[in-house]
Amino acid sequence: MSAIPVSWYLALSGVLFGLGVVAFVFKRNIITIFMAIELMLNAVNLAFVAFSRAHSASGQVALDGQVFVFFVIVVAAAEAAVGLAIVLALAHTRQSLNVDRVNLLKF
Amino acid sequence: MPILDHLWIILLLPLLGAAANGLIGIWLKERWPKSAVNACAVGSVAASFLCVCEAVREFAALPASQIPVVGNYFNWMLAGPFRVDFALQVDQLTVVMLLVVTGVGLLVHIFSVGYMDHDPGYPRFFSYLNLFVFFMLTLVLGANLLVTFVGWEGVGLCSYLLIGFWFLKKSAADAGKKAFITTRIGDMGFTVGILLTFFTFGTLSYGEIFDKLTAANTPVENHFGVITTICLLLFAGAVGKSAQLPLYVWLPDAMEGPTPVSALIHAATMVTAGVYIVARMNPLFSRSPIAMLVVAIVGAVTAFYAATIGMAQTDIKKVLAYSTISQLGYMFLACGVGAYSAGIFHLMTHAFFKGLLFLAAGSVIHAMGGEQDMLKMGGLWKKIPVTAWTMLIATLAIAGIPPFAGFFSKDEILWAAYSGPYANKALWALGFSAALLTSFYMFRLVFLTFFGQQRYDEHHVHVHESPWIMLGPLCVLAFLSTVGGWFAAPALWGGQNYFDDFLKPTFASAAALAPVVVEPPHSLEIYFAAFAVTAGLIGLAIAWWLYLGDPDRPKRLAKNLGALYKLVYGKYFVDEIYAALIVKPLLWISTNILWHVVDEGMIDGAVNGTADVAQLAGGEARRIQSGNARSYATWVIIGAVGFTALLLGIMGMRH
Amino acid sequence: MIVPLIVFFACALLAVVGAVLLILAHEPIHSALSLVLVMVALAILYLLLGAPFVAAIQILVYAGAIMVLFVFVIMLLNAGVEERTDWSKIGKWVGLPLGFLLLLEIAHWLYHSEPGTAIANGGGAPPAASTFALSTAIFRQYLFPFEATSILILIAILGALVLARKDQ
Numbered sequence: 001m002s003a004i005p006v007s008w009y010l011a012l013s014g015v016l017f018g019l020g021v022v023a024f025v026f027k028r029n030i031i032t033i034f035m036a037i038e039l040m041l042n043a044v045n046l047a048f049v050a051f052s053r054a055h056s057a058s059g060q061v062a063l064d065g066q067v068f069v070f071f072v073i074v075v076a077a078a079e080a081a082v083g084l085a086i087v088l089a090l091a092h093t094r095q096s097l098n099v100d101r102v103n104l105l106k107f
Numbered sequence: 108m109p110i111l112d113h114l115w116i117i118l119l120l121p122l123l124g125a126a127a128n129g130l131i132g133i134w135l136k137e138r139w140p141k142s143a144v145n146a147c148a149v150g151s152v153a154a155s156f157l158c159v160c161e162a163v164r165e166f167a168a169l170p171a172s173q174i175p176v177v178g179n180y181f182n183w184m185l186a187g188p189f190r191v192d193f194a195l196q197v198d199q200l201t202v203v204m205l206l207v208v209t210g211v212g213l214l215v216h217i218f219s220v221g222y223m224d225h226d227p228g229y230p231r232f233f234s235y236l237n238l239f240v241f242f243m244l245t246l247v248l249g250a251n252l253l254v255t256f257v258g259w260e261g262v263g264l265c266s267y268l269l270i271g272f273w274f275l276k277k278s279a280a281d282a283g284k285k286a287f288i289t290t291r292i293g294d295m296g297f298t299v300g301i302l303l304t305f306f307t308f309g310t311l312s313y314g315e316i317f318d319k320l321t322a323a324n325t326p327v328e329n330h331f332g333v334i335t336t337i338c339l340l341l342f343a344g345a346v347g348k349s350a351q352l353p354l355y356v357w358l359p360d361a362m363e364g365p366t367p368v369s370a371l372i373h374a375a376t377m378v379t380a381g382v383y384i385v386a387r388m389n390p391l392f393s394r395s396p397i398a399m400l401v402v403a404i405v406g407a408v409t410a411f412y413a414a415t416i417g418m419a420q421t422d423i424k425k426v427l428a429y430s431t432i433s434q435l436g437y438m439f440l441a442c443g444v445g446a447y448s449a450g451i452f453h454l455m456t457h458a459f460f461k462g463l464l465f466l467a468a469g470s471v472i473h474a475m476g477g478e479q480d481m482l483k484m485g486g487l488w489k490k491i492p493v494t495a496w497t498m499l500i501a502t503l504a505i506a507g508i509p510p511f512a513g514f515f516s517k518d519e520i521l522w523a524a525y526s527g528p529y530a531n532k533a534l535w536a537l538g539f540s541a542a543l544l545t546s547f548y549m550f551r552l553v554f555l556t557f558f559g560q561q562r563y564d565e566h567h568v569h570v571h572e573s574p575w576i577m578l579g580p581l582c583v584l585a586f587l588s589t590v591g592g593w594f595a596a597p598a599l600w601g602g603q604n605y606f607d608d609f610l611k612p613t614f615a616s617a618a619a620l621a622p623v624v625v626e627p628p629h630s631l632e633i634y635f636a637a638f639a640v641t642a643g644l645i646g647l648a649i650a651w652w653l654y655l656g657d658p659d660r661p662k663r664l665a666k667n668l669g670a671l672y673k674l675v676y677g678k679y680f681v682d683e684i685y686a687a688l689i690v691k692p693l694l695w696i697s698t699n700i701l702w703h704v705v706d707e708g709m710i711d712g713a714v715n716g717t718a719d720v721a722q723l724a725g726g727e728a729r730r731i732q733s734g735n736a737r738s739y740a741t742w743v744i745i746g747a748v749g750f751t752a753l754l755l756g757i758m759g760m761r762h
Numbered sequence: 763m764i765v766p767l768i769v770f771f772a773c774a775l776l777a778v779v780g781a782v783l784l785i786l787a788h789e790p791i792h793s794a795l796s797l798v799l800v801m802v803a804l805a806i807l808y809l810l811l812g813a814p815f816v817a818a819i820q821i822l823v824y825a826g827a828i829m830v831l832f833v834f835v836i837m838l839l840n841a842g843v844e845e846r847t848d849w850s851k852i853g854k855w856v857g858l859p860l861g862f863l864l865l866l867e868i869a870h871w872l873y874h875s876e877p878g879t880a881i882a883n884g885g886g887a888p889p890a891a892s893t894f895a896l897s898t899a900i901f902r903q904y905l906f907p908f909e910a911t912s913i914l915i916l917i918a919i920l921g922a923l924v925l926a927r928k929d930q
Binding site: 035 | 782794811824836900908911919922926
Binding site: 744747748751754755758 | 856867
């Protein structure tokens with residue numbers, strides 16, 4: 001049985017997070033940016049679960065990471081709901097989903 | 108209660124009077140009745156005078172070992188080796204000064220009750236006058252240079268306040284400023300002198316300085332050393348305060364103030380502060396022949412110079428002002444030739460007759476309804492007899508006619524200049540000429556004012572004698588001008604000069620250090636005195652010829668003298684020279700350098716510049732707030748990257 | 763033995779491809795579907811890591827509810843091709859290099875933080891976390907965060923309701 005080192009999962013998590021950042025900076029649609037945020041959260045969840053596995057000794061499972069993931073998913077759901085509600089309101093007001101149009105706070 | 112143990116009472120009484128009138132009187136305004144003002148003002152000075160009399164009585168009973176009486180009331184400053192106490196002292200010199208200040212001060216206060224009767228600033232006037240008496244007493248009673256200096260500056264302040272009493276008149280306000288600023292120049296020298304004194308002696312107390320000098324057996328300093336410098340610096344202050352060359356220019360302008368002020372401050376007391384300080388520091392001065400020579404020269408030259416200007420002035424008070432400058436020159440001449448007690452004697456008699464002259468002039472001005480130009484007076488003798496007679500007595504005194512007071516004092520000075528230990532024939536000649544001129548212009552004043560044709564319009568000017576509250580002090584001073592010199596009288600016929608004897612202990616060290624000269628025979632002194640009287644009579648005769656004869660004679664003489672007359676009449680244009688040489692450049696520097704460059708450029712520039720920098724920085728910094736969410740996001744990422752790098756670095760270091 | 767390895771690489775590849783597609787897609791709906799792909803891949807990875815409950819939750823909640831919400835919103839707003847605006851200069855020039863930099867940093871960090879402790883499925887490996895154990899942990903140790911999160915959801919519901927309402 002070849003074991004997959006935890007560090008590989010962590011590397012994957014890092015890569016996904018980085019891609020999420022790039023998407024966050026480069027995409028112009030608000031909803032797409034939101035999705036990038038969700039991608040970043042997912043990457044983090046992966047890291048949590050990997051750590052949880054890493055801290056488990058045989059026979060004893062360390063559950064803290066997974067519990068954390070549980071809460072992260074819940075909060076991500078709440079955040080998505082509220083965020084999309086904001087997006088809806090924004091779309092009604094600005095008649096556009098382009099984040100560059102949301103610039104009323106310019107000096 | 109022994110006053111000598113509580114000398115501060117003498118100081119406190121006029122101060123309380125000043126505070127009462129100044130604070131309550133100004134607060135209550137019209138509801139503070141004139142009787143209350145008078146009670147506070149005149150009462151406090153009278154009480155102070157009575158305390159002084161009591162103190163003199165106790166002083167007279169003291170044995171010589173207990174003199175000077177020093178009262179050390181509290182420690183004022185203590186900074187390492189520098190210790191100054193608020194200490195007052197009384198010795199013979201102080202006694203003379205105290206009697207003059209409180210006595211003549213009281214008479215001037217009584218006179219002012221009548222003179223300032225119609226003035227709206229009545230309580231303010233008396234508050235300032237009382238404050239002046241307080242400061243003058245501080246000056247005189249001070250036991251160290253710093254307490255004296257407090258009084259010195261305080262009388263300067265009161266002089267400014269009183270000269271500019273009618274401050275709504277621009278010339279009066281300007282005169283006040285001129286007086287203060289000009290004396291300030293002298294005060295600067297005085298301050299440096301005080302510093303140098305402390306630096307040299309380690310103390311500022313008179314007693315301790317003099318003790319150190321005698322203990323160290325300090326010899327006479329024939330070169331320009333420390334003692335000479337101290338003396339010259341202190342004398343610089345005296346030059347300013349006592350209106351000698353070249354800082355005399357403020358005194359004629361000071362005549363803008365009310366006449367009682369001129370009488371008290373600019374004749375009898377404040378201007379004599381310079382003479383007082385020179386006399387007080389006589390152990391130092393007598394150890395420095397160079398300083399004494401400077402004092403004598405300045406005194407003699409000023410005496411002559413001011414007398415020449417006084418000859419051509421037409422304002423009655425200005426003539427008296429120049430006369431004061433001239434007489435102060437005499438006092439300094441006396442101190443410069445080592446005759447300190449003669450100088451103080453002349454100070455006392457001068458207070459009497461010059462105070463009388465000013466008060467009588469005030470009476471004349473009051474009678475003439477405010478007119479001060481002598482050319483518009485004349486023929487007043489029968490109309491205001493009391494004023495006229497008292498003024499005549501004072502003029503006889505100042506001209507040096509026996510048996511009036513001025514003769515004895517002036518004669519003593521001239522005799523010391525001619526044949527004393529530090530005699531200088533050239534200075535004597537100047538003093539003698541000045542005496543002649545003094546007699547001339549003073550009698551000129553009397554003749555122009557009281558005799559001759561009536562040069563005013565009777566319908567416009569209603570000449571009336573002053574009320575008795577004003578004439579009373581005139582009579583008292585006239586009496587003093589007559590008998591005031593008789594202390595020294597017995598010396599004439601081989602007896603003792605009581606005044607000199609009284610002051611001998613104060614000037615003992617000066618006498619000890621004086622070079623020994625052969626005493627000329629007594630008969631020479633008598634001839635000399637007669638010679639001096641002759642000078643006075645010659646002056647009288649010339650004035651008689653010019654002003655009681657043909658009325659056009661003075662005008663023809665003036666025309667014949669042409670440019671010379673114009674020069675003298677224009678006071679040698681010294682004010683104009685000062686204005687061009689000193690005032691104008693200073694104003695230029697103030698405006699162009701200090702105002703534009705330093706104030707507007709540097710200080711405003713720094714403050715405004717800081718604001719500008721803040722504004723610029725803000726202006727640039729706000730560009731981050733682009734409103735663009737993606738750039739915000741990018742900034743967040745930049746922060747995250749940086750933070751991560753930091754953490755990596757820290758963690759890497761820990762491994 | 764090599765099965766977990768193959769599964770790992772396949773899922774990792776799928777996840778990365780999904781993420782790249784998310785970036786490259788022109789239309790938001792395509793991005794949403796790519797994200798679903800990523801999530802499914804991650805769920806399989808969770809299974810591999812011995813977290814079955816988390817994997818199920820990932821599919822049910824994340825892919826099943828949240829992404830459906832996203833798709834509904836996209837359809838509601840008729841989000842089409844986004845216009846090309848280019849108003850963030852700093853985003854354009856700094857963003858991409860920064861993203862990669864961050865990526866590298868995190869990867870490096872995570873890589874070196876745990877000295878590749880070999881775990882996997884198989885002998886010596888700890889058993890998968892059972893749902894029972896997980897729920898015990900949640901309702902005992904982490905009760906307070908659980909309750910707090912419930913309130914958070916409540917607030918989120920209220921907030922979403924208020925925000926999305928049309929002004930009457």
